[in-house]
Amino acid sequence: MTLATKITLVRLALIPLYAWLATRYGSSVSAGQPDEPFRLAAMAVFLTAGLSDALDGWIARRFNQHSALGRVLDPLADKFLMLTALIVLCVSPWSAQHKVPFWFAGLVVLRDVLSSLAAWAIWHRHGRVRISPHWTGKVATVLQLLALGWVMLQLHFPPSWIVMPAAGLFTFASGMCYIAEGWRQFHHGPPPP
Template sequence: MTLATQITIFRILLIPVFIGLVIYYGESVQAGKADESLRLWAAAVFGIAALSDAVDGWIARHFNQRSRLGAILDPLADKLLLLSAIITLSFTAWRQHFPLWFPTLVIFKDLACIGAAFLIDHVAGFCRIQPHWTGKATTFTQIIAILWILLDVTWIPLIWPVAAAGVFTVWSGMFYLVDGTKQIRAAGH
């Protein structure tokens, strides 16, 4: 197992730790005694997990440690981290939380992409997922929106980073829809 894949597995193992910290902090807020150390630990764990994505990618590219397992686990780890953060920060008693439309949008887009990938694989025999800059922008803006809540930023309203993440989520979803449609059409010829 490559070092890059080990870092990805470490990121996956950080997810339940992060979820626990988010839930315990929410409970402390609800009890009227916000334990700010829990909030800061949650932010630190999320930050470490998010940075580990860049580190494992760099290691895989620069030391030729690309593997089939890593190619499967890395995007899975990213999705699990972002979805767990968005969902828990939507439904726990933090001072700020995501509006309901945001987790709904993110979950719908991710499920639609998974469903489309299976459909394309079935129709075309192979689904080629090409990374696109809109997907990277989506990930970046979602991380910013998550950190906005974790760091309790209030000097600019939360709606701004959430709206930006929402726009990129829709935009990347539309790009992947167009790409998937092209793959299905190409398989028909």
């Protein structure tokens, strides 16, 4: 197993720790006694997990440590981290002003579920699928991370009515792009590798 893959496995292991810390902080907020060490620890774990994504990618490229397992685990770890943070910050808000709205979490989850089902259907029909990131998906990911950071850092500027809709708009746009590409691949087959 490569070092890059081991780092990805550490990222996967950090996800439940983040969820526990973030939920504990949300519970303390609901009880009227915010326990700041839980918030700070949750943010530190989330940041560590995020930085590990950059590190494992750099190691894989720099030292040619690409592996089949890493190609599967890395994007799964990224999705699990993002979805866990979205869902936890939606159901366990850190304050009245600092929460992920249900519509936003639902939009991201729906896009990812539909994309996964489409990829499975294409693979089932053609025996392979080609997943290529679209620029709207990359922008959506950056804006989703900014929105999560906005909630975790409890920022007041820019206001949430700017941050969440911008992330939601690009999440929706990327979903439409992936649906169009999925439709094309389902009916005509994926492009050659």
